[in-house]
Amino acid sequence: MEYQVSARKWRPQRFEDIIGQGHVTRTLQNAIKNNRIAHAYIFSGSRGVGKTTAARILAKALNCVNGPTPEPCNNCDPCREITSGLSTDVLEIDGASNTGVDDVRELRENVKYAPMHGKYKVYIIDEVHMLSNSAFNALLKTLEEPPAHVIFVFATTEVHEIPSTVLSRCQHFNFKRLTLIEIVDRLRLIAEKDGIDINGNGLSIIAKAADGSMRDSLSILDQVISFCGKKVDEKEIADVLGVINKDIMLAFIDRLKNKDSAGIIKIIREVQDCGYDVRQFCNNLIEHIRNIMIVKVSSSPEELIELSRDAVDEIKRLAEGLSMEEAQLFFSIFSNVHKEIRWSPYPWMSLEMAAVKAVHVPSFKSIDKLIEFVSGPSGNTEDMGEYRSQKPENRIKAKEGIQNTEVRSQKTDFQKGEDEGLQEPQDKREANITGNGNGSSVNWDELINRVKEKKPNIGSYLEQGELVRNSEKELIIGFSDRSSFLIELIEREDNKKALKNLINDICHRDIHLKFVKISANADSGNIGIRNGAGVDINPLVKDALNIFGGKLLGVRKIEER
CATH class of the missing domain: 1.20.272.10 (Zinc Finger, Delta Prime; domain 3)
Structure with a gap:
């Protein structure tokens, strides 16, 4: 007996044999049962998923001696002729090689003739998207009002290339890509019937290489059997396909x-x-x-x-x-x-x-665990690496010699007032801009908040800086080496003008702005003391006040010699 490749030998001959396309086969069978057969169908989907096979089975179901029937008998003469490709009533046309308008004109002439043996004349045009625009236009009238005995079935892998005027005249069925499990189950059944010894992992390799195509998987199976014989090893499959184990x-x-x-x-x-x-x-x-x-x-x-x-x-x-x-x-x-x-x-x-x-990427700790550790009791026993060995007050440090913004935001007893219960009214925010009420200094945090309300982008730039000098007529704002690129952004003409106008409006006076770089080796504590800015929140001053139990009554600038 002449050898047949597995893809032809095991091609489904009934609707129930088609795997993974139940939504298509059920619709077609119900249409035949209820005598609601359309005159044109489009079957679209990737390669090897059953488009042409379904078209042939539909042709057999329509022309079977028992039909139209939901399942062809495959025993009568029309069914056998269609299966063998010898039927004169079922014409398969390759759209890739018959693309011209002359081919379509010839088809239009032939549709007039009644079928010779069956009830319907079925035209199956494969890769229909390859037809030229002129060919599609020539087909439109026939496709809209074909003779009662004519059924068109178009198969394509590129449905988006078919003109909408053609799509609107057809019923469209989308064939799904087959899953790995569906292909493996089908391959296992075929291997058992052919007496091939192959395990599940080997079948999975073949199915994965087929990329959702049943026809491709059967072609690969034939290739593997030719190499391995009746007993197929998983490693040999990987060698044949060049697949990494x-x-x-x-x-x-x-x-x-x-x-x-x-x-x-x-x-x-x-x-x-x-x-x-x-x-x-x-x-x-x-x-x-x-x-x-x-x-x-x-x-x-x-x-x-x-x-x-x-x-x-x-x-x-x-x-x-x-x-x-x-x-x-x-x-x-x-x-x-x-x-x-x-x-x-x-x-x-x-x-x-x-x-x-x-x-060499360090091990990750989830944010939830870090928060739990930082906010939890000091006796937390969870392993958090170097975080465990640090005291809570040492976990937050200034990176570039400038004190962290968290330290800036803390308030001293002097700022809060001797009476701890004294609260400032919310409607006096303008007074809060000046630190001591005499207009000689600026409350840096409040200034940033006010700028962010009007210009969020400029406010975010200022947050990365430090108040180096704070006098009645001048503000010097410093940026670390890492943040120095922000100076260029702030000093852009539009940004600097907007910032100066905002600060002048907030402080009710003309203030000169200057932006400088601060060395990473600078002593953050000394900067604040030397310039008289933020002394009340300087960590060195705070430690001294805590040790001696004192209060900050004033700041006096010491001239350098």
Whole structure:
């Protein structure tokens, strides 16, 4: 007997044999039962999902001697002729090679003739989107009012390229991409009938390589059988397809989780020696990291991960030691290197550097745990790394020699007034701008708040600065080296003019503004004392007041010699 490839040998011959397209087959069967058969259909979807097969079965169901019937018998002469492709009443036309208007004109002439044997004349046009615009226009009238005995079935993978005038004259059915489980179950059934010994993981590799196409999976199965014979091994399938074994990917992520740089470099070298493509390796790695994220967020990850159940269980084991933050960071790192290696002269080295970078990223603590630790009792026993060894008052430090804004916001007893119960009325905010009420100094925090109300962007710039000099006629605002770029933004003509007008309106006097850089080695305490600004909130002064139990009565500037 002449050999037939599996895709032809196991092509479905009944609606019930079509997998994954129940919404299509049920609609067509009900239309036949209720005598509501349309004169034109469009079957769209990716390759190998059953579009042409469904069209042939529909033609058999319409022309069967028992029909029209929801299921063809496959035993009568019309059914057998259609199955073998010999029926004169079912014409399959390749749209890619019959694209011209002359081909459509010939079709228009032929539709006038009645079917020779069956009840309907069925025209199946595959890849119909390849027809020219002129051909589509020539088909419109026939498509709108065809003879009663004519049925058109158009199959396409690019439905968006079909003119809307054609779409509006047809019933459109969208064929779904097949899932990995659907393909694996079908392959297992075919392998059992053909006497092929292959396990579930091997079938999963084939189904994954098919990318949702049943026809592609059967073609791959034929190729694997030709290489392996009747007993198919999972490793041999990976070798035939050039697929990186999942165990390698799982081992890579395991070493990533355990911070094993040497082990990761060794795996990358082994993958390179095996001749695998570096971009394909990155693709697989990114997909496995994505699967870890799915495992952590979904209660039923098996429905969202296209792997065998054993592989999903292995991913669950790996996910136990990784946080969501780490998984997202790994995804970002390897996604970026995947883009870089396309143009890199040293793609494998780029991958190695990215892997080492991912290994040496410090362990994440969730924000919730940090908040719980900081706000909890001092006896908290949770391991929080270096945070545990620090006293609460030492956890917040000035980074560039300028006191942190949290220190700025604290108020001394002198500012609050000797009477702690005395509260300032809310409607006297203008008075709060001057620190002591005589107009000689400015309350920095209140000034920032007022500026932010009018100009939020300028206010946010000022928040990064420090009040270095505070006099009746001049404000000197300093920025650390890291924040010095903000000086250029503030000194833009429009920003500086707006800020000066705001401060003049708030303080009711003309104040000169100056912006300077502050060295990272500057003593933040001495800056405040030397310029007479913020002495009452300076940490050195506060410590002295607390030690000696004193109160700040005034500030006197000492001339430098």
